Amino acid sequence: MPATVIVGAQWGDEGKGKIVDLLAQDSDLVCRYQGGPNAGHTVIVDGETFKFRHLPSGILSGKISVLGAGCVVDPEVLLEELDGLEERGISSEPLRISGNAHLIMPWHIAIDGASEKRLGKLQIGTTRRGIGPAYADKAARIGIRVQDLLDPKILRQKIETALAEKNVWLERVYEHEPFELEEVAARHEEFARRLRPYVADTSLLVDRALAQGERVLLEGAQGTLLDLDHGTYPFVTSSNPTAGAAATGIGIGPTRIDAVIGVSKAYVTRVGAGPFPSEMEPALAGRVRELGQEYGTVTGRERRPGWLDLVALRYAVRLNGITSLALTKLDVLSAFHELEVCVRYRLPDGTETRDFPAHQSDFHHAEPVFERVDGWTEPLDECATLDDLPAAARAYVGLVERELGVPVELVGTGAAREQVLARS
Numbered sequence: 001m002p003a004t005v006i007v008g009a010q011w012g013d014e015g016k017g018k019i020v021d022l023l024a025q026d027s028d029l030v031c032r033y034q035g036g037p038n039a040g041h042t043v044i045v046d047g048e049t050f051k052f053r054h055l056p057s058g059i060l061s062g063k064i065s066v067l068g069a070g071c072v073v074d075p076e077v078l079l080e081e082l083d084g085l086e087e088r089g090i091s092s093e094p095l096r097i098s099g100n101a102h103l104i105m106p107w108h109i110a111i112d113g114a115s116e117k118r119l120g121k122l123q124i125g126t127t128r129r130g131i132g133p134a135y136a137d138k139a140a141r142i143g144i145r146v147q148d149l150l151d152p153k154i155l156r157q158k159i160e161t162a163l164a165e166k167n168v169w170l171e172r173v174y175e176h177e178p179f180e181l182e183e184v185a186a187r188h189e190e191f192a193r194r195l196r197p198y199v200a201d202t203s204l205l206v207d208r209a210l211a212q213g214e215r216v217l218l219e220g221a222q223g224t225l226l227d228l229d230h231g232t233y234p235f236v237t238s239s240n241p242t243a244g245a246a247a248t249g250i251g252i253g254p255t256r257i258d259a260v261i262g263v264s265k266a267y268v269t270r271v272g273a274g275p276f277p278s279e280m281e282p283a284l285a286g287r288v289r290e291l292g293q294e295y296g297t298v299t300g301r302e303r304r305p306g307w308l309d310l311v312a313l314r315y316a317v318r319l320n321g322i323t324s325l326a327l328t329k330l331d332v333l334s335a336f337h338e339l340e341v342c343v344r345y346r347l348p349d350g351t352e353t354r355d356f357p358a359h360q361s362d363f364h365h366a367e368p369v370f371e372r373v374d375g376w377t378e379p380l381d382e383c384a385t386l387d388d389l390p391a392a393a394r395a396y397v398g399l400v401e402r403e404l405g406v407p408v409e410l411v412g413t414g415a416a417r418e419q420v421l422a423r424s
């Protein structure tokens with residue numbers, strides 16, 4: 001398919017990086033359309049592990065790698081990532097950054113941390129990378145953009161204007177040290193010098209690639225339920241991970257998108273705070289956390305495991321227009337004689353629903369209705385196609401397809417690039 005969106009169908013960390021890396025082998029361009037270094041996408045190839053925060057996972061295969069206008073860019077993190085890759089022999093040459101993307105500035109990171117601290121028990125559990133404050137400034141039209149790096153005078157002026165206000169907030173509201181203009185300006189002039197060669201008209205670049213029949217992957221970060229508009233607000237990120245945002249985030253029309261692959265774990269995890277109906281009880285959660293190594297890619301935070309939630313996944317199919325699913329980490333479930341799957345929510349008024357509740361209080365109080373299904377304990381390493389899966393695992397995949405009305409085209413059986421099953 002010429003333009004395919006790869007979207008997280010849950011609360012992030014579904015294994016998008018691995019699926020994108022795999023599909024990148026047969027693609028020409030890989031583009032991130034939203035988010036910033038709050039992402040952590042793991043790719044394992046030939047025993048080597050790569051953790052991408054900013055960069056599209058396609059950079060590993062030398063594919064043209066775009067950071068679209070919908071992204072927020074922390075220059076320091078991006079340069080660190082580029083340097084790290086160069087040290088490992090991966091060229092940064094294919095990177096193209098939209099001039100319209102916004103910059104995460106040091107005060108965004110300071111405000112993210114300080115505002116979480118102020119929220120105390122009510123905190124969102126953000127990655128503290130400055131994501132929310134950077135998108136807030138973008139929406140308030142006071143952000144600094146990647147294209148401002150092209151002109152040292154403009155850059156300095158914008159930093160000066162921003163600091164005049166941000167320092168007041170930092171000192172008076174957040175009891176944080178103010179930032180020094182000279183220091184910030186000098187650091188950013190150096191970042192600018194290094195990043196200028198990568199700035200490009202990425203909307204035009206992608207449009208031309210599509211016109212020439214090239215294959216473009218649009219790599220989502222975070223996941224559907226972390227979507228600012230449609231996720232479990234306020235426990236969400238500050239961008240739109242859902243597939244529709246791929247068009248605006250890159251600067252192509254929605255009619256250019258041909259397929260949407262939803263990536264879902266065979267169970268669910270969530271990191272950070274917020275309601276989570278199918279969350280496992282602590283002992284079981286601990287076991288799945290160990291089996292699946294469910295610790296944050298970048299922050300190392302413990303992820304909260306839960307049983308597969310078909311109500312939430314049905315919502316993801318609807319919101320993203322998912323045309324097929326990649327079900328990752330099925331191997332992690334190869335340890336149970338019985339599994340549970342959340343098929344409905346019971347709402348506070350006693351009714352049951354297969355559709356995701358539209359109102360937060362219904363969702364916050366939703367009780368999961370589980371169906372018990374047979375598990376399996378055989379390892380999946382020897383399987384070559386989906387047909388080779390143990391019968392109970394095939395039935396599990398079949399249940400997902402029947403309930404959601406979407407085919408499962410890929411199944412993950414391990415973390416490495418080749419540990420994926422397709423239909424025979």
Ligand code: GDP
Pocket residue numbers: 008012013014015016017018039040041042043044292297328329330331332411412413414415416419
């Ligand atoms: P992303 O943010 O969606 O790219 O996902 P992360 O990289 O944050 O988390 C997914 C984790 O699961 C990573 O450690 C991957 O290496 C690992 N992973 C991905 N697919 C599979 C799979 O099918 N089986 C197993 N066991 N691990 C997987």
Ligand code: IMO
Pocket residue numbers: 008011012013014038039040041124125126127128129130131132220221222223226235236237238271272273297
């Ligand atoms: P990838 O791309 C999982 C979560 C944070 C927090 C909320 C808001 O690796 O799937 P933010 O820093 O964005 O303001 O935090 O969103 N979060 C993620 N959870 N995977 C991610 O990215 C995430 N990015 C943000 O834990 O709950």
Ligand code: MG
Pocket residue numbers: 012013014039040041042297
């Ligand atoms: Mg991740």
